[in-house]
Amino acid sequence: MGLLDTLRTVLGTNAEADATRDADPEDLFGxxxxxxxxxxxxxxxxxxxxALCFSGVDSTDFAETxxxxxxxxxxxxxxxxTAFDIREDSHGWEWVVLRDDDPEDLVTSIHFAADEFIERGYGSRILAAVFGFERAGDDGSDGADSAYWIYSFRRGAYYPFAPQPGKERNQRLEFKLESVLDGELGLEDDExxxxxxxxxxDGGHPWE
Known part of the structure; x- marks a missing residue:
């Protein structure tokens, strides 16, 4: 199974079938x-x-949406x-990418975009909302640690993702994020x- 097929399985059909709760765009405000x-x-x-990740549909109505x-x-x-652009990545997923120094504006814009897809009947095409973070290193340099909170629309829950170079994960950091934000965000309890x-x-963002 390739990367794209795996993503379709985990964030797509199987995740929707196994979902324990419905996705709610209001969760994004958390x-x-x-x-x-x-x-x-x-x-x-x-x-x-x-960024908001979605799977496109080859139809006029979807293009209008x-x-x-x-x-x-x-x-x-x-x-x-809040600046934005819409792009397709190397795996064929499409992204609404938003940029703003004010996190509140990012959350609001992500919500507006997701809500429009849902109102037009394409909520099932939304895969995830991804929020990026960085932590300065001990020497004060930026980006020593990177982390993301990902909201899965098929599972209706958040989970942490802390990538490292070479497609390694900082699982210790991910579990730390889970422990600190548990109760504040609706978290995915199935790892x-x-x-x-x-x-x-390496060093890029999932939407790049």
Whole structure:
């Protein structure tokens, strides 16, 4: 089974069949307080970006839906300064990528985008929302540790992902994140669904 097939299985059909609760876009607002906890308790700050991952459909209606998502985000960009672009990665997944130094604006924009897909009947095409964090090293350098909170729309829950170079995971950090944010976010308690969303290059983000 290839990477794309595995992702389809874990974040896709099997995850939906095994889901213990329905996804709720309102869950995304839990990240607003999680940003504060991540920085205050763990020293992680936002990377100034977040993204919504979805699987496209070859239809005119879906293309119009994506156009409506763009229109909503463009209006938000004028109001809050949240920049965005929509791209496809090397695995064939599509991403709405948002950039803003204000984490609240990122959460709100992710919610707007997800809600539009759902309202148009394409909620099943949304795979995950991904929020990025970084922690300075002991020498003060940026990006010594990277971590992500991933919200699986098929499972209706968050899980941590801490990638390291060479497609290794910092599991000790992931369990630390779980212990600190447990109770603040609705967490995935089945670790088999903590699926890694690897970036295409070391030091990159999953949406790049």
């Amino acid at each position: 990240m607003s307080t999680a940003y504060v906890t991540m920085e205050a308790d763990l020293g992680f700050r936002s990377v100034g970006a977040a 994506v156009g409506d998502v763009e229109a909503i985000l463009r209006a938000g960009e004028e109001e809050t300064g 088999s669904y903590w699926y890694p969303m690897w970036p295409d290059r």
